[in-house]
Amino acid sequence: MLKELHKKLVEGETTSEKLTEEYLLKIENADKNIGAYLTITKELAIAQAKKIDEKIKSGKTIGILEGIPGAIKDNICIEGVRTTAASKILDNYNAPYDATVIKKLKEAGSVFLGKTNLDEFAMGSSTENSAYGVTKNPHDLGRVSGGSSGGSAAAVAADLAVWALGSDTGGSIRQPASFCGVVGLKPTYGRVSRYGLLAMASSLDQIGPITKTVEDAAIILSVISGMDKQDATSAHSSEKAYEKYLTGGVDDLKIGIVKEHIESLNGEMRKSLEKTIEKYKKLGADIIEIELPYSHYALPVYYIIQPCEVSSNLARFDGIKYGLCFNDNKDGEIKDNELPKKLLETYLDSRQYGFGSEVKRRIMLGTYALSAGYYDAYYKRAQKVRTLIRKDFEKAFSRVDLILTPTTPEPAFKIGDKTADPLNMYLADIFTITANIIGVPAISVPSEVIEFEKTKLPFGFQLLGKWFDEETVLRGAHNYEINK
Amino acid sequence: MLNIEDIKHFAKLARIGMTEEDLNKFSGDLSAVLDWIKQLEEVDVANISPTFRTDGLNNVFREDIVATFKKEEKIVELFPEKKNNYDKVRSVL
Numbered sequence: 001m002l003k004e005l006h007k008k009l010v011e012g013e014t015t016s017e018k019l020t021e022e023y024l025l026k027i028e029n030a031d032k033n034i035g036a037y038l039t040i041t042k043e044l045a046i047a048q049a050k051k052i053d054e055k056i057k058s059g060k061t062i063g064i065l066e067g068i069p070g071a072i073k074d075n076i077c078i079e080g081v082r083t084t085a086a087s088k089i090l091d092n093y094n095a096p097y098d099a100t101v102i103k104k105l106k107e108a109g110s111v112f113l114g115k116t117n118l119d120e121f122a123m124g125s126s127t128e129n130s131a132y133g134v135t136k137n138p139h140d141l142g143r144v145s146g147g148s149s150g151g152s153a154a155a156v157a158a159d160l161a162v163w164a165l166g167s168d169t170g171g172s173i174r175q176p177a178s179f180c181g182v183v184g185l186k187p188t189y190g191r192v193s194r195y196g197l198l199a200m201a202s203s204l205d206q207i208g209p210i211t212k213t214v215e216d217a218a219i220i221l222s223v224i225s226g227m228d229k230q231d232a233t234s235a236h237s238s239e240k241a242y243e244k245y246l247t248g249g250v251d252d253l254k255i256g257i258v259k260e261h262i263e264s265l266n267g268e269m270r271k272s273l274e275k276t277i278e279k280y281k282k283l284g285a286d287i288i289e290i291e292l293p294y295s296h297y298a299l300p301v302y303y304i305i306q307p308c309e310v311s312s313n314l315a316r317f318d319g320i321k322y323g324l325c326f327n328d329n330k331d332g333e334i335k336d337n338e339l340p341k342k343l344l345e346t347y348l349d350s351r352q353y354g355f356g357s358e359v360k361r362r363i364m365l366g367t368y369a370l371s372a373g374y375y376d377a378y379y380k381r382a383q384k385v386r387t388l389i390r391k392d393f394e395k396a397f398s399r400v401d402l403i404l405t406p407t408t409p410e411p412a413f414k415i416g417d418k419t420a421d422p423l424n425m426y427l428a429d430i431f432t433i434t435a436n437i438i439g440v441p442a443i444s445v446p447s448e449v450i451e452f453e454k455t456k457l458p459f460g461f462q463l464l465g466k467w468f469d470e471e472t473v474l475r476g477a478h479n480y481e482i483n484k
Numbered sequence: 485m486l487n488i489e490d491i492k493h494f495a496k497l498a499r500i501g502m503t504e505e506d507l508n509k510f511s512g513d514l515s516a517v518l519d520w521i522k523q524l525e526e527v528d529v530a531n532i533s534p535t536f537r538t539d540g541l542n543n544v545f546r547e548d549i550v551a552t553f554k555k556e557e558k559i560v561e562l563f564p565e566k567k568n569n570y571d572k573v574r575s576v577l
Binding site: 079093094096097189190203229232233235294297300301303304311315318319320321322323324325327332333334335336340342343344345346347348349351352353355357360361363364365367368371378380381382383384385386387388390422423437438439467 | 486491492494495496497498499500501502503504506507509510513514516517518520521523524525527529532533534535536537538539541544546555558559561562563564565571573574575576577
C-alpha cells in the first residue's frame with residue numbers, strides 16, 4: 001500500500017495535497033458513523049503535504065513515507081495539537097512538544113490527518129471507556145472496534161488513513177487490529193521511544209504501527225524505532241530497514257503452538273486457527289508443540305502490575321499543573337485532616353470529575369496493591385510470577401523461532417456487551433497480554449473472514465518472536481499474507 | 485473483601501473524590517478483581533527473583549548537563565490559574 005502510493009507520488013499520478021484532501025473528505029463523510037477521530041488536523045496536514053509536493057516538483061527524491069497521510073492515537077503528543085488521551089481531565093491540553101516518534105515521522109515527511117479515539121488513557125479493550133464516545137467497527141457498526149487503539153484500527157480498516165500509530169500495553173494494538181481486520185505490530189519493549197507517549201504502565205507500554213499490510217508495518221517501524229536519550233528504557237539497537245527482511249520463505253522456521261490455546265477456541269475460530277497452522281505447514285515451516293505452563297497467570301499478573309504503575313503515573317494529574325482544575329466547594333465523602341482543605345479539594349474534585357470509572361478503578365486497585373502491608377503479597381508476588389512466565393518463553397524460544405496463537409478468543413463483540421462486567425472485559429486480552437509481560441515483539445495478522453453470530457467478521461492470529469527479533473516476526477507474517 | 489471504610493482510605497490515598505454511590509460501586513468492583521487475582525497465591529515463588537523490567541537495562545546514566553527548554557510559554561499557557569508567569573496554587577497553609 002505505502003509503496004504503491006509512493007510510486008504514484010513519484011510518477012506524478014497524484015500529489016500529496018490531492019491525496020490528503022481525498023482522505024480528509026472521506027473522513028468528513030464517513031467518520032460520523034464510525035467515530036475513529038477525536039481531532040482533525042487539517043491545516044497541519046495540508047501544510048505538510050504542500051511541502052512534500054514542492055520537494056517532488058523541484059526534482060528531489062522523496063522517502064517511502066513522504067507525503068502519505070496517517071493517523072496518530074490521541075495519547076501521543078504532537079506539538080500544538082490537542083492531546084486528550086480520551087479523558088476529560090486533558091480536554092483542554094495542547095501538547096507543548098513532539099513525541100520522539102512524531103519528530104521522526106515529521107523528519108520522514110509523513111502527513112498527520114488527526115488524532116484517533118482510544119479508551120481513556122488506553123485502559124480498555126473496546127474504546128467504550130473513551131470520554132468522547134465509542135469507535136464503531138467498520139465491518140459491523142453494532143460492534144466495537146476493539147481497544148484501546150480502536151480509533152487507529154478503525155481508521156485504517158475504513159480507509160480513513162493509510163497508516164496509523166497505536167500504543168500497546170496489554171494488546172491495545174493487536175486486539176483492535178484483529179477486530180478490524182488490519183495488521184498491528186507491538187515491537188519489543190525498548191525498540192521504540194516512549195517519550196511523548198502519555199505514560200500508562202511504563203514497564204509495559206510500547207508504540208507501534210497499525211497498517212493494511214505487513215510490509216507497511218515494517219516500513220513504519222523502520223522510521224519510528226531507535227535509541228532515544230529522552231527515554232532511558234529505549235534500547236541500544238542498530239537502526240534497520242525492516243522492510244528489507246521480508247524476503248525468503250518460512251521453510252527454515254520453527255513455529256511453536258500451544259495445544260490448550262487451540263482447544264480453548266470454539267467453532268469457526270478454531271477452524272480458522274487450524275487453517276492458519278496448515279498454511280504454515282504447507283509453506284514449509286516446522287510446527288512444534290510447546291508448553292507455556294505459567295502463561296495463564298499472565299492476566300492476573302497484568303492486573304496487578306498495570307494498575308500499580310497506573311496509580312503512580314496518573315498521580316501527575318492533580319488539577320494544578322495542567323488539565324482540568326475543578327472545585328465544586330461541596331463536602332464529599334473523602335476527607336484528610338492532614339492536608340489544607342482547599343488544596344485537598346482541588347485534588348479530589350479535579351480527579352473525581354476528570355477521570356472515568358475504569359481509570360479510577362485501576363488507580364484504586366494500584367493504590368491498594370502498593371500500600372503498606374500489601375506490597376509483598378501483590379506487587380512483588382506478581383513480579384515473581386512474571387519471572388516464571390519469562391522463563392517459560394525463554395525455554396520455548398530455545399526450541400522455536402516464533403510462537404503462533406490466536407490474537408483474541410473471539411471476533412469483535414457487540415457494543416455494550418461487556419461494559420457491565422470489568423472482569424469479563426479483561427479476559428479479551430488473554431492471548432495478547434503475555435507479550436507485554438515479558439517484552440517480546442508480537443504481530444496480529446488478519447486471517448480469512450469468519451462467520452460469527454451470523455455476521456461476517458475479521459479474525460486475526462498472532463505471531464510472537466524472540467526479544468529484538470522483529471525481522472523474523474515480520475517475515476513470518478508477510479509470508480502468510482502474500483500466500484493467503 | 486473491601487468495605488466502604490477501606491475504599492474511603494484508598495480513595496484518600498489516591499486523591500479521588502467519591503460519592504456514596506461511588507464508594508459502594510468500587511467496593512464491589514475491587515473486591516471481585518482482588519478475588520480473581522488471588523489465584524496467584526497458588527504459585528510457588530520461593531527463591532524466584534522478581535522481574536521489574538524486561539529490557540535488562542539497569543541504571544542508565546546520562547551526562548548531567550543543563551539544557552534549556554525553549555517552549556516555556558507553552559508550559560505557562562497550560563497552568564489552570566496563573567499570576568504573572570507563575571502557576572497559582574490554592575493556599576497550602
